[in-house]
Amino acid sequence: MEEPRFQARALNEAAQAIRNTIVGRLHDDGLNHHDVQFRVKTPESAAEKLARRGQDGQLKYPGGLARLDDLIGVRVILFVESDIDAVAIALSSQFICHDDEDKTAMMRKNGGIGYAGRHLTLEVPAINPPTGCRDYTGQRFEVQIRTVLQHAWAEFEHDIRFKGSSGDNAEISRAFTMASTLIELADQQFVNISDILKRVQAEGTIEAAPESKRLDAGTLQSVLARAFPAYRNSKENQYDWMVHILAANGIDTVSAAEDWFGSMDPDRVAQIMQYRFSPGQVRVADDLLLQSLGESYVDATKEVGSDTNREHKLRSRLRRLRTDRDGD
Structure with a gap:
């Protein structure tokens, strides 16, 4: 069987x-994040990895490119370390998860110091692939989840260590x-701040805005x-997006x-949707409006924002909400 060739353009499109x-x-899940980045391994880097051998002299990756999970x-x-688990759950729900290794937790358990990270090895599923990934079923990729710090x-x-010349210096x-x-x-304090904010919101000590003010x-x-003190804050730009969603439905x-x-x-909708982790406030609001307004909400908001798959997602969620209602 012919060895697959490295195709940088196809990999970049998939990535x-x-x-x-x-x-x-x-x-969709209201998970507050700073950025999502990707990189594609260069042909030279892939060739170098394929040439690696173990102590026994045998190739570590005898299957060639097909054995490399990190071409992408x-x-x-993220901003807060406590969100790492929720992101891992969300991605493992959407893609096939072949490996999930919390290297930071293992290092801390063993008394180590430093950053190791949460690493997932995922694959685009052939059954019910995400809409934007239907052309890339079977593609494996690695994900690192870390905080800004x-x-x-x-x-x-x-x-310093890999590009510099003084990486082994004891003082460094x-x-x-x-x-x-x-x-x-610092990461622990960010989590503490987030927890304090949730408690303050739950206690209702945040001053309400004037009701006549424009949203x-x-x-x-x-x-x-x-309204939803038990749910996490969403990313700042998601609140702006929800303002446009509400305006499209006459709520301004x-x-x-x-x-x-x-x-x-919100707890009723959470029970129906069976969230695997606490969603953000904007996601909860989106589902509540969808439950209340149904098809008119889909039509009014399907093109709000940059998500070209929003209509498909809304109709899928609406079917779940209706199925539960019909079951009652």
């Missing part, structure tokens, strides 16, 4: 489609160890914080939004 699908999934690499960069540390360390190694400890402490991203965040003031969301039961 872009996978990246777009992941961004869409994070948006994706990096998901972990990302900064890892990128700087890589430049000690400084990196100290920096990694501080980053771990914008800031006032909507306050409205949803009061704080008082109108308060009336809508104050009368809805």
